[in-house]
Amino acid sequence: MASQPPATAKDKPDATAAKPLRADAQRNRDALVEVAAVAFATHGVDASLEEIARHAGVGIGTLYRHFPTREHLVEVVYRREVESLCAAADELALHHPPDVALEQWMQRFVDYIATKRGLATSLRILLNTNSALFSDMSGRVTLALRQLIEAAVADGSIRSDVDSSDVLHALGGIYSAPDTKDWRDRSRRLVSLLMDGLRFGATKSAKGGG
Amino acid sequence: MASQPPATAKDKPDATAAKPLRADAQRNRDALVEVAAVAFATHGVDASLEEIARHAGVGIGTLYRHFPTREHLVEVVYRREVESLCAAADELALHHPPDVALEQWMQRFVDYIATKRGLATSLRILLNTNSALFSDMSGRVTLALRQLIEAAVADGSIRSDVDSSDVLHALGGIYSAPDTKDWRDRSRRLVSLLMDGLRFGATKSAKGGG
DNA sequence: CACTAAAACGGAGGCGCCTCCGTTTATTAC
DNA sequence: GTAATAAACGGAGGCGCCTCCGTTTTAGTG
Numbered sequence: 001m002a003s004q005p006p007a008t009a010k011d012k013p014d015a016t017a018a019k020p021l022r023a024d025a026q027r028n029r030d031a032l033v034e035v036a037a038v039a040f041a042t043h044g045v046d047a048s049l050e051e052i053a054r055h056a057g058v059g060i061g062t063l064y065r066h067f068p069t070r071e072h073l074v075e076v077v078y079r080r081e082v083e084s085l086c087a088a089a090d091e092l093a094l095h096h097p098p099d100v101a102l103e104q105w106m107q108r109f110v111d112y113i114a115t116k117r118g119l120a121t122s123l124r125i126l127l128n129t130n131s132a133l134f135s136d137m138s139g140r141v142t143l144a145l146r147q148l149i150e151a152a153v154a155d156g157s158i159r160s161d162v163d164s165s166d167v168l169h170a171l172g173g174i175y176s177a178p179d180t181k182d183w184r185d186r187s188r189r190l191v192s193l194l195m196d197g198l199r200f201g202a203t204k205s206a207k208g209g210g
Numbered sequence: 211m212a213s214q215p216p217a218t219a220k221d222k223p224d225a226t227a228a229k230p231l232r233a234d235a236q237r238n239r240d241a242l243v244e245v246a247a248v249a250f251a252t253h254g255v256d257a258s259l260e261e262i263a264r265h266a267g268v269g270i271g272t273l274y275r276h277f278p279t280r281e282h283l284v285e286v287v288y289r290r291e292v293e294s295l296c297a298a299a300d301e302l303a304l305h306h307p308p309d310v311a312l313e314q315w316m317q318r319f320v321d322y323i324a325t326k327r328g329l330a331t332s333l334r335i336l337l338n339t340n341s342a343l344f345s346d347m348s349g350r351v352t353l354a355l356r357q358l359i360e361a362a363v364a365d366g367s368i369r370s371d372v373d374s375s376d377v378l379h380a381l382g383g384i385y386s387a388p389d390t391k392d393w394r395d396r397s398r399r400l401v402s403l404l405m406d407g408l409r410f411g412a413t414k415s416a417k418g419g420g
Numbered sequence: 421c422a423c424t425a426a427a428a429c430g431g432a433g434g435c436g437c438c439t440c441c442g443t444t445t446a447t448t449a450c
Numbered sequence: 451g452t453a454a455t456a457a458a459c460g461g462a463g464g465c466g467c468c469t470c471c472g473t474t475t476t477a478g479t480g
Contacts, residue, residue, distance in 0.1 A: 022446060022457060048436060059460030064438065232476060235428060258466060269430030274468065 029066050031056040037077045041115055045074055075133060082137045085112055089144035099157035102148045103195045106167075109141075110174055110187045142168060156204035170194055239276050241266040247287045251325055255284055285343060292347045295322055299354035309367035312358045313405045316377075319351075320384055320397045352378060366414035380404055 021029070035056040039047040049070060053063040067073035088108055092101035127134040146164040153160050174190045231239070245266040249257040259280060263273040277283040298318055302311035356374040363370050384400045 024446070025458060028459085049438090050436060053460090060436095060438080061440085061460050062458075065458075068438095070437090232427060234475070238429085259468090260466060263430090270466095270468080271430050271470085272428075275428075278468095280467090 025066075028056070028058045028062055032058065032063055032066060032073070033076055033080060036073050037081065040074065040077055045070070049073075071129075075130070079133075079137065081112065081116075082140060085109065086140050086144040089148055093148060093151060097157065098148070098152035098155040099195070099199065102152050102158070102198075103191065105144070105148055106171060106191045106194070107188055109145075109171055110191055111184070113171075114183065114187065152198075157202055158198040159201045162198055167194070167198070235276075238266070238268045238272055242268065242273055242276060242283070243286055243290060246283050247291065250284065250287055255280070259283075281339075285340070289343075289347065291322065291326075292350060295319065296350050296354040299358055303358060303361060307367065308358070308362035308365040309405070309409065312362050312368070312408070313401065315354070315358055316381060316401045316405070317398055319355075319381055320401055321394070323381075324394065324397065362408075367412055368408040369411045372408055377404070377408070 032052065036047075036052050039052050039055070049063055050060050052073075053060045056063075063073075067076065085108065089101075089105050092105050095101075096104065142164065145168055149158070149162055149164045149167065152158040153162065171191075171194075174187050174194075242262065246257075246262050249262050249265070259273055260270050262283075263270045266273075273283075277286070295318065299311075299315050302315050305311075306314065352374065355378055359368070359372055359374045359377065362368040363372065381401075381404075384397050384404075
């Protein structure tokens with residue numbers, strides 16, 4: 001589960017300062033983030049940093065040089081995953097009809113949140129502390145969803161009176177009931193249901209989808 | 211995880227509780243809380259638990275038996291201090307005129323909060339997690355303050371149109387500006403100012419007080 | 421008092437966190 | 451290619467967390 005697309009998104013230092021990082025340093029940094037993403041997903045945010053360093057084939061000192069605190073590392077991983085999620089929106093939009101793209105993305109969103117629910121507590125703290133991070137990330141997600149919805153509306157495959165923040169809210173609701181064991185299947189069914197609701201009354205027939 | 215104390219989930223952290231606790235256990239528990247209160251005030255909530263145990267003259271194992279997690283210990287200390295603060299209200303009310311009691315208590319309140327501001331972050335997390343704790347404690351404080359105010363109103367030494375939650379809010383505002391170095395003196399001045407405002411228009415002259 | 425069971429004690433041990441600094445490596449200049 | 455320098459590496463070391471379990475103390479009972 002949680003198999004990340006191996007496509008290692010190019011993690012360039014970006015932002016305001018494009019500071020030249022030495023080749024080995026960049027390599028190690030990427031490896032650390034990659035391993036940390038898996039470790040956090042598997043063991044939660046309390047995963048052993050020493051083990052992450054070991055798995056990444058670097059010393060613990062290297063990890064701490066790149067990420068002075070655990071929170072730094074968590075934040076980078078979190079941003080990366082959210083960005084990957086948003087990038088998937090574009091990707092899906094390119095290769096599928098708008099309504100299919102929307103549905104698949106919503107399912108991916110729910111999967112993503114579910115994977116992260118172990119981190120919920122710590123993430124909540126992190127997001128409380130760093131509210132800029134929160135608004136930044138939720139802004140990106142909102143934008144991605146809105147674009148998918150607008151495309152589907154323009155295409156006529158879903159009804160036009162859809163408010164994207166309502167949909168996001170609904171997705172959040174689906175996420176917040178992960179008690180049982182088959183939450184995954186249930187979530188998928190709920191997403192389908194939601195999608196049917198969105199298709200209802202659309203100008204274009206849902207069945208023909210082509 | 212295995213050895214659960216005979217006391218079931220119901221656990222009342224009260225020093226005066228008549229609990230079936232062995233004499234030595236009670237002694238050690240009290241000592242730990244006492245030492246922890248000082249340690250947390252001095253070094254913040256991240257104070258070394260091993261050092262606390264050492265200072266209390268017990269082994270680290272004993273500390274963990276009484277308080278399975280750091281948060282347990284912090285909570286007990288916090289409750290104790292809040293209760294002591296509230297008890298001070300009664301104490302002051304007995305030995306001073308109502309308005310003097312009110313003023314002194316407010317100053318003590320501000321001092322208390324200021325002392326704890328190092329713990330603010332952790333306490334906030336704790337109070338988020340344990341909202342029962344929050345409402346419980348803030349309820350007690352509110353009650354103590356209201357009683358002091360009502361006594362002063364009845365006595366005629368402060369005006370009668372005073373809302374106790376407004377005053378609490380004002381005290382909170384005083385607390386929330388502890389940047390500078392002389393915050394302590396400033397806080398006291400602000401408390402005095404607030405008190406003057408409360409005295410303004412009272413039926414009884416504030417000056418004559420002794 | 422002696423005796424016993426249960427309760428409590430305490431600290432060693434294993435692990436993770438984080439810092440510090442001697443060693444290694446990439447890069448740049450010749 | 452070699453040399454020089456800054457950047458990066460990595461792991462030992464010291465400390466704190468928490469658990470586990472053999473030892474000690476207390477509270478009963480006769």
